[in-house]
Amino acid sequence: MSIAVVNKNAKRGSTVKPDQESTSPPGLSSAKVAPRDRIVTTACELFRQHGIRGIGVDAIAEAASTNKMTLYRHFGSKDDLVCETLRVTSEKSGAMWADIETRFPDDAKAQLGAWVTALSDCLQRDQFGCDIANAAVELKEAGHPAHAVIETFKILQREKLTDLCRRTGIEEPETLADTLLLLLEGARVSRQASGLEGPAQCFQRACRNTLTAFGVGTS
Amino acid sequence: MSIAVVNKNAKRGSTVKPDQESTSPPGLSSAKVAPRDRIVTTACELFRQHGIRGIGVDAIAEAASTNKMTLYRHFGSKDDLVCETLRVTSEKSGAMWADIETRFPDDAKAQLGAWVTALSDCLQRDQFGCDIANAAVELKEAGHPAHAVIETFKILQREKLTDLCRRTGIEEPETLADTLLLLLEGARVSRQASGLEGPAQCFQRACRNTLTAFGVGTS
DNA sequence: CATGGGTGTGACCGTTCGGTAACAAATGAC
DNA sequence: GTCATTTGTTACCGAACGGTCACACCCATG
Numbered sequence: 001m002s003i004a005v006v007n008k009n010a011k012r013g014s015t016v017k018p019d020q021e022s023t024s025p026p027g028l029s030s031a032k033v034a035p036r037d038r039i040v041t042t043a044c045e046l047f048r049q050h051g052i053r054g055i056g057v058d059a060i061a062e063a064a065s066t067n068k069m070t071l072y073r074h075f076g077s078k079d080d081l082v083c084e085t086l087r088v089t090s091e092k093s094g095a096m097w098a099d100i101e102t103r104f105p106d107d108a109k110a111q112l113g114a115w116v117t118a119l120s121d122c123l124q125r126d127q128f129g130c131d132i133a134n135a136a137v138e139l140k141e142a143g144h145p146a147h148a149v150i151e152t153f154k155i156l157q158r159e160k161l162t163d164l165c166r167r168t169g170i171e172e173p174e175t176l177a178d179t180l181l182l183l184l185e186g187a188r189v190s191r192q193a194s195g196l197e198g199p200a201q202c203f204q205r206a207c208r209n210t211l212t213a214f215g216v217g218t219s
Numbered sequence: 220m221s222i223a224v225v226n227k228n229a230k231r232g233s234t235v236k237p238d239q240e241s242t243s244p245p246g247l248s249s250a251k252v253a254p255r256d257r258i259v260t261t262a263c264e265l266f267r268q269h270g271i272r273g274i275g276v277d278a279i280a281e282a283a284s285t286n287k288m289t290l291y292r293h294f295g296s297k298d299d300l301v302c303e304t305l306r307v308t309s310e311k312s313g314a315m316w317a318d319i320e321t322r323f324p325d326d327a328k329a330q331l332g333a334w335v336t337a338l339s340d341c342l343q344r345d346q347f348g349c350d351i352a353n354a355a356v357e358l359k360e361a362g363h364p365a366h367a368v369i370e371t372f373k374i375l376q377r378e379k380l381t382d383l384c385r386r387t388g389i390e391e392p393e394t395l396a397d398t399l400l401l402l403l404e405g406a407r408v409s410r411q412a413s414g415l416e417g418p419a420q421c422f423q424r425a426c427r428n429t430l431t432a433f434g435v436g437t438s
Numbered sequence: 439c440a441t442g443g444g445t446g447t448g449a450c451c452g453t454t455c456g457g458t459a460a461c462a463a464a465t466g467a468c
Numbered sequence: 469g470t471c472a473t474t475t476g477t478t479a480c481c482g483a484a485c486g487g488t489c490a491c492a493c494c495c496a497t498g
Contacts, residue, residue, distance in 0.1 A: 035445075051359050053272040056485060067446060068487080078486065136412035137356045140270050154413050178418035179402070179425040185418075186405030193355035194373050199397035199404075206398040206429075213432040254475075275455060287457085289475055297456065439498105446493070454485080463476065468469100 036074045038064040044085045048131055052082055052138050079145050082135065086149040089131045093153070096122075097160060108167035109216050115164070116180075116211070120204040123187055124196065130188045157181070168216050176214045183207055255293045257283040263304045267350055271301055271357050298364050301354065305368040308350045312372070315341075316379060327386035328435050334383070335399075335430070339423040342406055343415065349407045376400070387435050395433045402426055 042064035046055045057078050061071045075081040096118055104110035136150050161180060165173035187203035194200065211217075261283035265274045276297050280290045294300040315337055323329035355369050380399060384392035406422035413419065430436075 049359065051272075051357055053270075053357070054359060057487085058485080067448095069447080069489095070445060072487065073444080133408055133412065134356050137353050137408065138270055138272070140268065140273060140411075150412060154417065158413075158418065175421050175424055175428075178421040179428070181418040182402045182405030182409060182422060182425055183398070184405065185408045186401030186403065189352055189356065189404045189408050190401060192359075193352060193369060194377075198373065199377065199400040202394050202397040203401060205394055206401055209394075209398070209432060210425075210429070213428060276457085277455080286476060288459095288477080291457065292474080441496105441498085443496095444494085447491085449489085451488080452486095455483085456481105457483105458481080459479090461477085463474105465474070466472095468471085 035064070035066045035070050038066065039071055039074065039081070040084055040088055043081055044088060044131060047082070047085060048134070052135060057081070082139075082146050083149050086132055086135060086146055086153070090149070090153045090156075093157065108164055108169075111164055112168060112211065112216055115161070116204060116207040119184055120207070123191060123200060123203060130192065133185055133188055134192075165214075165216075170214050170216060172214070176210065176216070179210050180207060183210070254283070254285045254289050258285065258290055258293065258300070259303055259307055262300055263307060263350060266301070266304060267353070271354060276300070301358075301365050302368050305351055305354060305365055305372070309368070309372045309375075312376065327383055327388075330383055331387060331430065331435055334380070335423060335426040338403055339426070342410060342419065342422060349411065352404055352407055353411075384433075384435075389433050389435060391433070395429065395435070398429055399426060402429070 039060065043060050046060055046063060049055075057071055058068055060081070061068045064071075071081070075084060100111050100114045100118065104114055132150055132153055135146050139146050158177065158181060162174055162177040165177045165180075170176060183203060183206050187200040190198050191200040258279065262279050265279055265282060268274075276290055277287050279300070280287045283290075290300070294303060319330050319333045319337065323333055351369055351372055354365050358365050377396065377400060381393055381396040384395045384399075389395060402422060402425050406419040409417050410419040
């Protein structure tokens with residue numbers, strides 16, 4: 001495999017500059033942020049960039065301005081770290097749901113519109129949420145601990161969206177929810193494969209069309 | 220990683236039975252089928268089951284009732300094999316397109332309906348086509364030889380579908396095509412993550428709804 | 439100052455994996 | 469039969485990876 005796996009197992013060149021947190025996400029300079037949090041944040045990003053199997057624990061630790069031992073003192077294994085990143089992503093999703101609900105209380109249609117807008121924004125920016133879909137694609141071995149996290153998230157997301165669609169009072173809330181979920185997952189994977197100019201560019205329009213087709217006004 | 224990578228690198232137990240092609244796909248007994256073709260067919264299936272990074276060349280060769288050396292005599296590297304399987308999948312897709320066109324010549328709307336039916340069937344059976352989407356998710360390193368194959372396929376698929384939508388005479392053929400592609404990709408990934416009872420179950424219904432919303436009768 | 443918990447460092451281990459070398463066995467054409 | 473091509477077999481290599489150990493270090497609390 002010519003795949004350039006980003007992990008040199010402590011054989012990093014001696015050209016490490018003192019400003020080593022330059023590769024870390026912005027606003028995450030090693031000061032004041034606990035190593036554990038840096039590791040999780042960095043792992044989230046690197047898993048998204050290189051794939052879970054495509055990045056090694058050494059590279060994650062280094063990118064988080066720490067080392068492998070500290071990583072393993074906080075997470076018993078790489079699988080643990082993967083599960084934690086998935087959990088963090090789930091929490092971010094939960095925060096988005098809460099935000100939508102507080103912004104449009106008791107207005108299911110407006111919440112649905114806000115959901116589309118929010119996800120469309122996420123899609124164009126950092127594509128957060130792909131983590132979980134990608135993990136499901138990469139980690140196919142039965143019994144992998146990440147499966148439980150993935151399944152919980154998927155079920156919860158589907159229940160929330162179905163419930164939201166149901167509260168709009170339309171006829172087939174389940175079908176609308178599943179259609180929107182298909183569009184979302186499709187946009188995520190299409191964005192990775194074909195970029196933003198690919199089919200993913202019409203995600204929002206497709207959602208709006210679907211909403212109107214189901215009788216949910218775009219308020 | 221607790222990931223049980225299926226590759227024992229020639230350390231397979233000595234319990235190899237003489238009926239060793241039992242693990243090969245049906246209708247592919249080692250007789251009469253050239254090793255090269257067996258390898259490609261087996262690799263397609265194993266890549267789909269375990270992921271490209273999740274299966275080793277040794278396991279592929281063994282499952283194809285041959286060995287690693289023969290594999291490397293036909294394919295210079297694992298990457299070459301990956302590209303070849305992607306190419307084969309592309310050809311299968313091309314055959315499907317040709318079949319649809321011969322079955323409903325000069326009837327774009329019927330062809331579009333047949334496209335939905337065909338992909339829905341593929342989705343429920345062997346999920347052929349996921350290979351390419353999964354490869355795009357797994358192989359993120361820049362310059363990987365598979366990227367060219369993936370991109371070519373994606374562009375061609377999009378052009379074909381857009382052209383088909385355009386021939387129906389509707390107003391926004393590009394949007395319809397992209398919407399259908401999003402639904403398709405979403406159904407593929409959702410099927411892997413949540414099974415057939417998940418959002419993927421309404422793929423066909425979602426497509427039909429979209430078609431009617433765009434003014435394409437479900438003939 | 440002492441002490442203890444969190445952290446950094448480097449070496450190390452066992453395994454897996456992609457890929458190769460060398461040689462034997464089969465296969466098929468002439 | 470002969471000869472060349474294609475397969476099969478085994479052993480091996482180098483690298484990368486997940487994970488561990490032992491030890492030094494820093495730094496806050498007492």
